[in-house]
Amino acid sequence: MSQQNVGTLDIERIRSDFPILEREFDDQQVVYLDNAATTQTPDPVIDAMSDYYRQTNSNVHRGIHHLSQEASEAYERAHDRVADFIGASGREEVIFTKNTTESENLVAYSWGLSELGPGDEVVLTEMEHHASLVTWQQIAHETGADVKYIRIDEDGRLDMDHARECITDDTAILSAVHVSNTLGTVNPVTELTELAHEHDALSFIDGAQAVPNRPVDVEAIDADFYAFSGHKMAGPTGIGVLYGKQHLLEEMDPYLYGGGMIRKVTFEDSTWADLPWKFEPGTPPIAEAVGLEAAIDYLEEIGMERIQAHEEELAEYAYERLEAEGDIEIYGPEPGPDRSGLVGFNLESVHAHDLASIMNDHTVAIRAGDHCTQPLHDKLGVAASARASFYVYNTREEVDKLIAAIDDARQLFA
Structure with missing residues (x-):
């Protein structure tokens, strides 16, 4: 990415919105490079x-009292805001869950248990997060369905020829990660969805590493589900x-039951509320929905294209610095359109x-482990990897740190 793209961001001003970035440990200001796990929260969201x-x-x-009406309006408005942000048709297509993992489980249990056999x-794919891999693996065990995996090539990209072999008329659903949280690979999810639809299969796209840092239009992708x-x-x-997609959600039964998601209850039976409420039982994450709406407002004010450009430029700089070290193995594609803003x-x-521990001594926060992709690490032939992941508030100076x-770690272990 060009420096001109990155220069459109006022990083100093953006960083001032994130109070946690001012924290110090042992008189060293924190360098937060664990954004693929959790990003930091700006003042407008906290406020x-x-x-x-x-x-x-x-x-x-x-409730019919004023406070309940205001809370209900705020909660419903958050659904509308999310729908607009990702290009959905309306709030009926937006279900609030706890996280991406619960979204995967909702579809697996509400659709998979009844439809698979x-x-x-x-x-x-071989790069799936456990949220997808374990969920569908266990549903397959329960239903008797088979699980197949699209291979990755030596560069960490999906083997699309193998994808065309794997997706057949027996395929009921394809579940693929949009961006790999380990390799940084950006997958061709629109092409994958087209392949699934050619065989009358559904597609589920895990967008946990995509929606935060790039424009996403679920209708353009034509995903049946996206989380x-x-x-x-x-x-x-x-x-x-x-x-x-609304017609799919209307056909599915909920898998969690309780108050707030029913239309009528008798001692003999129950019927469900309209979408999206039939999948949101109990007291929902109301304050969190307000915070999510504020986060979307914050990101869109900066501009998703500029966030993507900034993050990818930092990842490219980190990749080049790491590659120049000579004794570092980097996973995933080289910098370019197929790589996002993280480096494993x-x-x-x-x-x-050990490396992450030494990083912590320098107040540099990275992630180390299998990143909830154990089978992928097995394929790579390593037990764990380190991961530096970037966001809108990170800088080149932090990459240098x-x-x-x-x-320093190299010298300690020499």
Whole structure:
């Protein structure tokens, strides 16, 4: 990415919105490079949630008093805001969950248990997060369906020829990650969805690493289901989103039951409320929904294209600095349109956990482990990897601090 694209962001002003970035440990200011796990939260989101608790706090859809009406309007408005942000037709297609994992489970249990059986196939990729892989694996065990995996090539990209072999008339659903949280690979999800639809199969796209940092249009992708989490996009923890095509959601039964999702209950039977409420039982994440709406407002004010350009430029710079070290193995594609704003790597002869510990001594926060992709790490032939992931508030200077800390680790283990 060009420096001109990155220069359109006022990083100093953006950083001032994130109070946690001013924290120090042992007189060293924190360098936060663990954004693929959770991004930090700006003041406008914190303020929106605080204002909700100070001024509006009440349950939704259950009271006729002023506070309940205000809370209900705020909660419904958040659905509308999310729908507009991702290109959905309306709030009926936006279900609030706890996170991407719960969104995966909702579809797996509400659709998969009733629709899958022996002879059906679920197609995943070798780079799937456990939220997808484990969920569909276990549903397949329960239903007798088979699971197939699209291979990755030596560069960490999907083998699309193998994808065309895997997706057949026996395929019932394809579940694929939009952006790999380990490799940084950006998958051709529109092409994958087209392949699934050619065989009358559904598609589920895990967008946890995509929605936070690039424009996403679910209707352009034509995904049947698409999921992401608020805490990876400058929003609060405890709220996720499941997008689903309305006709599919209308046909599905809920798998969680209770108050708020019913139309009528008798001692003998129950009927369900309209979308999206039939999939949102109990007291929902109201304050979190307010925070998610504020996060979307914040990101769109900056501009999703500019966020993507900034993040990818930092990842390219980090990739080049790491590659120049000579004793570092980097995973995933080279910088370009197929790579997002994270870099997974290993330093020769140093376990990723040891490396992360030394990073912490320098107040550089990275992630180390299998990143909830154990089968992928098995394929890569490593037990764990280190991961530096970037967001809108990170800088080149912070990448330089990462490299300096790696140099110290190298000397310690020499």
